[in-house]
Amino acid sequence: MVVDFANSKTKLNLMKAFAGESQARERYSIAASFAGEKEIYIVQKVFLEIADQEKEHGEIFYEFLRQFSGQSIKFDADYPVDLFDSVLEYLKKSAKNETDEYEDIYDKFGKIAADEGFSDISNKFFGIAKIEKTHSEKFSKLAKLVESNELFKSNNGKAKWTCMKCGNVYEGTNVPEFCPVCGHARGYFVRNDICL
Ligand SMILES: [Fe+2]
Ligand SMILES: [Fe+2]
Numbered sequence: 053m054v055v056d057f058a059n060s061k062t063k064l065n066l067m068k069a070f071a072g073e074s075q076a077r078e079r080y081s082i083a084a085s086f087a088g089e090k091e092i093y094i095v096q097k098v099f100l101e102i103a104d105q106e107k108e109h110g111e112i113f114y115e116f117l118r119q120f121s122g123q124s125i126k127f128d129a130d131y132p133v134d135l136f137d138s139v140l141e142y143l144k145k146s147a148k149n150e151t152d153e154y155e156d157i158y159d160k161f162g163k164i165a166a167d168e169g170f171s172d173i174s175n176k177f178f179g180i181a182k183i184e185k186t187h188s189e190k191f192s193k194l195a196k197l198v199e200s201n202e203l204f205k206s207n208n209g210k211a212k213w214t215c216m217k218c219g220n221v222y223e224g225t226n227v228p229e230f231c232p233v234c235g236h237a238r239g240y241f242v243r244n245d246i247c248l
């Protein structure tokens with residue numbers, strides 16, 4: 053089926069995706085600030101990195117709408133209110149939102165775009181869905197460590213951490229309150245065994 057782009061569902065889906073990515077970026081920036089206030093800097097860093105990637109996704113979707121520049125596109129949609137009192141809740145809910153994006157939303161949008169004859173756009177939805185899966189995995193991995201209290205401690209023998217400020221590697225079971233080399237707080241240490 054080939055559909056006129058101006059009257060397609062894909063046009064609306066691109067705008068929904070742009071709005072979704074823009075809000076995700078903003079939510080992650082807010083979550084990053086919260087993690088920074090709690091002095092958990094690896095969580096702050098991951099939220100900031102992913103926020104930047106959401107910006108890139110938003111730009112990719114927006115560019116497809118260039119021919120409608122100067123116009124508005126109207127649609128109905130639901131967006132989450134994610135304001136929490138703990139880093140764990142931010143991580144868990146963000147992981148869930150990312151899962152919804154790749155399993156449900158972008159998968160649907162990709163199929164609709166393919167049905168309507170927009171294979172380029174369809175490929176972008178599927179490609180970005182794959183990235184959202186990695187986002188979900190990163191948030192989940194961090195959530196697990198926070199939940200089991202293992203961000204700065206090891207429950208299974210010695211582990212290694214690297215100070216994000218000076219690069220000092222600490223090996224042991226419990227990260228010291230302050231990096232013995234640069235003096236920055238333990239919140240700057242990141243476990244070497246987590247690949248984010
Ligand atoms: Fe995204
Ligand atoms: Fe994402």
